[in-house]
Amino acid sequence: xxxxxxxxxxxxxxxxxxxxxxxxxxxxxxxxxxxxxxxxxxxxxxxxxxxxxxxxxxxxxxxxxxxxxxxxxxxxxxxxxxxxxxxxxxxxxxxxxxxxxxxxxxxxxxxxx
Amino acid sequence: xxxxxxxxxxxxxxxxxxxxxxxxxxxxxxxxxxxxxxxxxxxxxxxxxxxxxxxxxxxxxxxxxxxxxxxxxxxxxxxxxxxxxxxxxxxxxxxxxxxxxxxxxxxxxxxxx
Numbered sequence: 001x002x003x004x005x006x007x008x009x010x011x012x013x014x015x016x017x018x019x020x021x022x023x024x025x026x027x028x029x030x031x032x033x034x035x036x037x038x039x040x041x042x043x044x045x046x047x048x049x050x051x052x053x054x055x056x057x058x059x060x061x062x063x064x065x066x067x068x069x070x071x072x073x074x075x076x077x078x079x080x081x082x083x084x085x086x087x088x089x090x091x092x093x094x095x096x097x098x099x100x101x102x103x104x105x106x107x108x109x110x111x112x113x
Numbered sequence: 114x115x116x117x118x119x120x121x122x123x124x125x126x127x128x129x130x131x132x133x134x135x136x137x138x139x140x141x142x143x144x145x146x147x148x149x150x151x152x153x154x155x156x157x158x159x160x161x162x163x164x165x166x167x168x169x170x171x172x173x174x175x176x177x178x179x180x181x182x183x184x185x186x187x188x189x190x191x192x193x194x195x196x197x198x199x200x201x202x203x204x205x206x207x208x209x210x211x212x213x214x215x216x217x218x219x220x221x222x223x224x225x226x
Contacts, residue, residue, distance in 0.1 A: 036217075043203050
């Protein structure tokens with residue numbers, strides 16, 4: 001299933017399935033994008049990043065896709081595990097009025113065992 | 114071996130009081146940040162410092178005053194606390210101002226009575 005990151009929507013997936021979390025970013029001049037995972041009671045934790053000269057980057061079980069034409073970013077998690085349950089944020093870096101990281105609204109991922 | 118540590122973890126106080134939150138990072142980073150996360154999980158940058166110099170101040174009320182005694186520390190002092198200041202405050206650090214992931218502390222939950 002898919003979800004657009006506004007007003008903290010929730011994405012519920014079965015353990016073992018793949019998850020796709022989507023994000024629309026705001027500034028066409030942004031050149032660096034990051035996905036963070038935030039578990040309850042913790043700070044955001046870096047997962048994966050991508051620069052604007054790429055459209056895909058893979059990590060361990062995670063893939064980030066960047067579509068600059070429509071200002072869209074997605075995070076794919078393969079074989080989702082209960083430990084992946086968290087709030088996921090996309091973030092963009094832009095240089096408007098100083099280098100600044102702007103966070104999206106977040107998506108809560110709930111993994112059913 | 115905590116990378117970014119902030120104290121206290123919880124802060125409960127009355128309206129009108131003055132309080133401080135401390136942050137230290139042992140990653141050798143030169144840039145530090147303060148973020149505010151509201152009850153809807155929205156994360157917003159407040160301040161960023163590079164090598165002890167203020168580089169971003171996101172229209173935060175003057176009651177909030179960051180202080181960076183050295184590049185490993187960025188403390189946040191808040192005067193005349195208001196009900197709307199209730200939130201979770203996160204400190205973060207990165208190497209350089211741009212195009213690098215940020216490392217976050219575990220947050221300080223501030224509750225104003």
